[in-house]
Amino acid sequence: MSVVTTEKHDNILVIISNNPPVNALGAAVRKGLADGVAEALSDDSIEAVVVRCDGRTFFAGADITEFGKPMQDPNLGQAIDQLEASNKPVVAAIHGTALGGGCEVALACHYRVAVPSAKMGLPEVKLGLIPGAAGTQRLPRVVGAEAALPMVVIGNPISAKKAHAIGLVDQIVGEDSLTEDAIAFAREQIGKAPPRSSEGTANEDGIKNPALFDEFRQKNGRKIRGFDAPEAGIQAVKAAGELSYADGVKKEGELFMKLMTGTQSAAMRHYFFAERAANKIDGIDPKIDLIPIKKVGILGAGTMGGGIGMNFLSAGIPVTIVELKEEALERGVGVIRKNYENTAKRGRMTEEQVEGAMSLLTPSLSYDDLADCDLVIEAVFENMDVKKEVFAKLDGIVKQGAILASNTSYLNIDEIASVTKRPEYVLGLHFFSPANIMKLLEIVRGEKTADDVLMTAMKLSKKIGKVAAVSGVCPGFIGNRMLSPRQEQANIMIMEGANYWDVDDVLLDFGFPMGPFQMSDLAGVDIGWHRDPERIETLRDALCAAGRWGQKVGKGFYDYNEARQRTPADEVKQIIAEFAAKAGKEQREISKDEIRERLLYPMVNEGAKILEEGMAQRASDIDVVWINGYGWPLYTGGPMFWADTVGLDNVVAGLKKHGLPVAKLLEEKAAAGSKFNG
Ligand code: 3HC
Numbered sequence: 001m002s003v004v005t006t007e008k009h010d011n012i013l014v015i016i017s018n019n020p021p022v023n024a025l026g027a028a029v030r031k032g033l034a035d036g037v038a039e040a041l042s043d044d045s046i047e048a049v050v051v052r053c054d055g056r057t058f059f060a061g062a063d064i065t066e067f068g069k070p071m072q073d074p075n076l077g078q079a080i081d082q083l084e085a086s087n088k089p090v091v092a093a094i095h096g097t098a099l100g101g102g103c104e105v106a107l108a109c110h111y112r113v114a115v116p117s118a119k120m121g122l123p124e125v126k127l128g129l130i131p132g133a134a135g136t137q138r139l140p141r142v143v144g145a146e147a148a149l150p151m152v153v154i155g156n157p158i159s160a161k162k163a164h165a166i167g168l169v170d171q172i173v174g175e176d177s178l179t180e181d182a183i184a185f186a187r188e189q190i191g192k193a194p195p196r197s198s199e200g201t202a203n204e205d206g207i208k209n210p211a212l213f214d215e216f217r218q219k220n221g222r223k224i225r226g227f228d229a230p231e232a233g234i235q236a237v238k239a240a241g242e243l244s245y246a247d248g249v250k251k252e253g254e255l256f257m258k259l260m261t262g263t264q265s266a267a268m269r270h271y272f273f274a275e276r277a278a279n280k281i282d283g284i285d286p287k288i289d290l291i292p293i294k295k296v297g298i299l300g301a302g303t304m305g306g307g308i309g310m311n312f313l314s315a316g317i318p319v320t321i322v323e324l325k326e327e328a329l330e331r332g333v334g335v336i337r338k339n340y341e342n343t344a345k346r347g348r349m350t351e352e353q354v355e356g357a358m359s360l361l362t363p364s365l366s367y368d369d370l371a372d373c374d375l376v377i378e379a380v381f382e383n384m385d386v387k388k389e390v391f392a393k394l395d396g397i398v399k400q401g402a403i404l405a406s407n408t409s410y411l412n413i414d415e416i417a418s419v420t421k422r423p424e425y426v427l428g429l430h431f432f433s434p435a436n437i438m439k440l441l442e443i444v445r446g447e448k449t450a451d452d453v454l455m456t457a458m459k460l461s462k463k464i465g466k467v468a469a470v471s472g473v474c475p476g477f478i479g480n481r482m483l484s485p486r487q488e489q490a491n492i493m494i495m496e497g498a499n500y501w502d503v504d505d506v507l508l509d510f511g512f513p514m515g516p517f518q519m520s521d522l523a524g525v526d527i528g529w530h531r532d533p534e535r536i537e538t539l540r541d542a543l544c545a546a547g548r549w550g551q552k553v554g555k556g557f558y559d560y561n562e563a564r565q566r567t568p569a570d571e572v573k574q575i576i577a578e579f580a581a582k583a584g585k586e587q588r589e590i591s592k593d594e595i596r597e598r599l600l601y602p603m604v605n606e607g608a609k610i611l612e613e614g615m616a617q618r619a620s621d622i623d624v625v626w627i628n629g630y631g632w633p634l635y636t637g638g639p640m641f642w643a644d645t646v647g648l649d650n651v652v653a654g655l656k657k658h659g660l661p662v663a664k665l666l667e668e669k670a671a672a673g674s675k676f677n678g
């Protein structure tokens with residue numbers, strides 16, 4: 001059956017797309033739309049048209065899998081121009097998510113009606129693009145430049161209610177009566193001159209107040225740093241006020257094509273599919289029966305335990321949190337409440353929601369209260385003996401069939417599982433700090449972890465808003481394991497004469513939010529320090545002995561002013577020079593290029609080893625981990641995709657030039673001229 005069909009309801013023609021899963025606007029759909037309009041125009045009994053979709057959503061955008069290939073006619077712009085040109089009123093009937101090209105289809109229709117749960121948005125910017133079917137020109141003409149800017153430049157979808165408030169939706173209709181209501185609405189428009197969004201005038205707000213573009217740039221500076229598409233989006237929206245519609249569309253096309261053929265968009269499209277691929281576990285049927293998770297237990301209410309608990313509370317899943325001492329429990333619960341209240345203060349939660357989440361939390365000092373949990377996540381001290389003791393105890397108390405998970409950062413999950421009688425129900429759930437905010441969840445698959453246990457964890461991660469990737473059991477799993485060689489090189493290089501602020505700046509310039517020495521200052525240089533100022537064996541010991549404990553005391557690797565701005569410290573330069581002299585290291589100038597290569601290439605090399613050992617299922621999973629857990633810049637696609645763009649032969653040559661080891665897989669791929677991704 002054709003993906004686009006039509007139905008006659010007396011004098012109304014309903015054009016229906018059915019292209020699962022998300023009604024992406026592939027070639028067949030575009031042609032179907034154009035044919036549908038032609039049918040309506042050639043049939044005298046038809047007086048108005050409704051465009052709607054079957055399945056879970058209105059068109060969720062252009063078909064991203066077609067990008068980078070020759071486009072079949074009609075292209076989206078042509079297809080939707082035909083909708084707008086119709087002299088019979090055309091109504092978009094929206095449910096689910098009208099995104100990207102889907103939102104552009106809706107914009108080209110003369111009217112838009114939507115169910116209350118619908119969302120509309122132009123998320124192209126998240127793929128390193130801007131809308132390419134006149135969305136940047138039609139939207140400002142309908143809602144004004146000010147309302148259009150965040151939609152085009154930041155790309156978050158808005159609710160039907162908001163869309164109605166800004167004039168993007170003409171009428172909110174019944175959640176369960178979309179088709180009937182849209183047909184009735186269409187009937188009311190018969191005989192009226194169809195309003196065309198290409199002729200709208202709301203965009204004049206940007207002409208009257210041109211400062212709004214600069215203000216927007218400034219307000220969102222941090223969010224858009226390093227990305228090319230947001231600036232193109234701003235220019236396109238500005239053009240909507242300054243140029244004729246036709247010239248504006250031309251300008252949008254030029255900006256779009258430049259982005260589409262660039263590396264950033266390729267990287268971000270890679271990431272889009274990488275995130276979805278990471279959900280799939282090789283060899284496990286995605287439809288496997290899952291273990292219902294109705295109640296979660298958390299052990300330890302410290303830095304991680306509290307944050308982990310919040311994920312479930314926010315998703316409406318009851319949590320029992322167990323601590324050793326009353327004081328620690330109270331502190332932990334207090335932090336959870338404070339975090340929620342801060343969110344409420346920023347307007348992102350209501351007081352009722354705060355109380356609702358808190359009412360699902362049961363604090364306890366007894367392991368026995370975990371007995372009926374379906375999943376227990378341990379977040380106690382990072383020590384194998386402690387973890388083993390805790391898991392043996394949990395195994396005896398928590399009901400059979402429940403999952404026992406550890407949040408360990410480095411320890412061996414198989415060894416932890418070995419003390420239980422249910423190793424197949426044990427796995428690692430490695431959250432990142434702050435656990436209520438950071439997107440990444442590394443799911444660590446033990447040797448014996450059962451398929452349904454793993455899949456349950458995977459599905460649950462989506463429910464709590466995390467991006468998950470599976471790792472095998474190895475020290476540091478995927479993320480921390482790759483961090484180690486970078487940190488090692490950073491430490492070695494500053495002993496060889498590299499400026500430590502250059503090391504940080506190289507990573508900042510690359511697009512990371514901060515470098516390793518800034519990070520150390522932020523976390524506290526004194527974390528894990530033995531606290532004996534007389535015992536100076538490492539650079540860290542020396543800094544701590546000098547009272548340089550990090551940002552919290554105003555000095556660490558850097559000196560900090562009141563505004564927490566950093567300046568390199570003479571005292572630290574001196575300390576480093578003394579250490580280097582003691583170690584007999586010759587100091588030399590080290591270029592930023594060398595620094596970059598020695599920081600990043602060894603990470604790629606470690607990634608190759610992880611793949612070689614089967615610790616990651618695919619290279620793109622490694623990209624997902626680093627983008628979501630460590631601030632690797634999205635617009636480079638993650639370490640493995642980035643290495644592909646640098647050229648694996650160049651990576652290998654760089655490693656060799658700096659006397660660094662080269663993994664077998666990397667060497668082979670480079671020699672074969674192949675890539676990690678594709
Ligand atoms: N093209 C091709 N495939 C798409 C797609 C698209 N636009 N959107 C989703 N898919 C695929 C996914 O890859 C996934 O495939 P898989 O099952 O094989 O992994 C499947 O559809 C289901 O997607 P999700 O797992 O993401 O489903 P959710 O229900 O979680 O989310 C969604 C649905 C909110 C629609 C989400 O898929 C999404 O955000 N899609 C992308 C929307 C987008 O970016 N649109 C703009 C495209 S660019 C454009 O339109 C350019 C135009 O201006 C010219």
Ligand code: NAI
Pocket residue numbers: 299300301302303304305322323324325328378379380381382383386390407408409410430431432433
């Ligand atoms: P933390 O020291 O802040 O909290 C640990 C808590 O566990 C303390 O409140 C302690 O009282 C409690 N505890 C200890 N033994 C217990 C027991 N037997 N029963 C109940 N409670 C007990 O430690 P943090 O940072 O939260 O780390 C916890 C785990 O998470 C560690 O395995 C760590 O490696 C891991 N992790 C930590 C990250 C971080 O950035 N802090 C990031 C990712 C993982």
